[in-house]
Amino acid sequence: MSAEEETMSVEEQQEVNDTVVSPEKVEEAKLKARYPGLGAKPGGSDLLRKRLQKGPKYFDSGDYNMAKAKMKNKSLPLAPVEKTEITGGHIPTPQDLPQRKTVLASKLAG
């Protein structure tokens, strides 16, 4: 892990001065500085839903055709897509799909 030097903004300095130096709050400020678009509900639906759908999602022709139909109807550019979403509103490409691994004998068994 690299220890990055962050120059604190005036607001962050204020925050640090206000709270009795809570390291968590300092970390939170760092995170908000790096990702200003981070949602208001951190432990909420988005995070949990990402957790419920763990693992890669593969190409699904049904999703693909639905996405194509959606794209045709929408004239505005779509919102930036989470890189974990392979299907749905995003049309998948071969590069999005992960490689399968091969299974061999366990090293533990000697």
Place this chain on the structure above:
Amino acid sequence: MVSDIISTVEFNYSGELLATGDKGGRVVIFQHEQESKNRPHLRGEYNVYSTFQSHEPEFDYLKSLEIEEKINKIRWLQQQNAAHFLLSTNDKTIKLWKISERDKRAEGYNLKDEDGRLRDPFRITSLRVPVLMPMDLMVEASPRRIFANAHTYHINSISVNSDHETYLSADDLRINLWHLEITDRSFNIVDIKPANMEELTEVITAAECHPHQCNVFVYSSSKGTIRLCDMRAGALCDRHSKFFEEPEDPSSRSFFSEIISSISDVKFSHSGRYMMTRDYLSVKVWDLNMENRPVETYQVHEYLRSKLCSLYENDCIFDKFECCWNGSDSAIMTGSYNNFFRMFDRNTRRDITLEASRESSKPRATLKPRKVSTGGKRKKDEISVDSLDFNKKILHTAWHPKDNVIAVAATNNLYIFQDKIN
């Protein structure tokens, strides 16, 4: 190799056997060798007893999702005859495996030769009785039951009930109760799925049956709460009997508060009077009779609190550490990063940090305590927080039910440590 990463470790009830499951769906069972008569001052070692492929990768065609073969949990059944039984589970399917020994073989069949070829029945002129002859010990594992298709979400826990007849399995949103003999149905006893998934605020993270009261079980959540349920109260245990939650200081709440409060493991003490929970930074011991706060809190790696931003970015903040009790409930153990693991003595309040790595310990050498330096000045032999290797995580540990023997899984290596005798 990625498929060698150990994903679960569990001693059986006597401690004679130690099972490990890995990311490749394999189970390896170690057996404690009897102490040798020549060197009685040394405890016996654990050697490989059996290894088998428990789960294979599968594909859910309806959702276009891969079903990992990784073994999430192994739980042993109490031994009732010569064979050993264990439950192993991946994300979707639980299997009951029978591990039995074979040291005799029948010889002198009438209808086939010794090498298995069928004899021509018309050439057989006399009958003989096959005799049992000794053979080299063979340990066979066979799947006896397959409990499938009962979980929409990913199974995180299985727990065998004290009635020796039933067990529970828990996924992110539901808990099911099974009978060990019946595979085509299970009872849903907890369902926290909201009607509208947009309203989802918490998930089930772990569940366990009470060690003595077969009607009681607990489940923990991603919000740091534990619910104790009594199956006598109703068929559906959506309403808890007890609700355990430590009050939070509102002024210290941050973006990370809920994430680090998520409980990754819950374990009853052997006595059944206490339970222990593991969240990201600490281990808490709860008295089942006191719901409003834990009776003991142990800091595992408090120095990480000032690293939460980076730990969120590299996803380490979501690592699920397990915890375990020793046989007498006087000590608890849990893992950390850099292949460190921590042990806490509940009576003396002393704690120790040890490292599981080939470099730091030779076989039969005593482990040296480690220390992470938190202040500005780093003493000799101390390691600074920034030099910790966050890829070397000890998520799974197990303590022998009777002796001071522990098993520690460090990525794809298994370490077994024991107390020196005398």
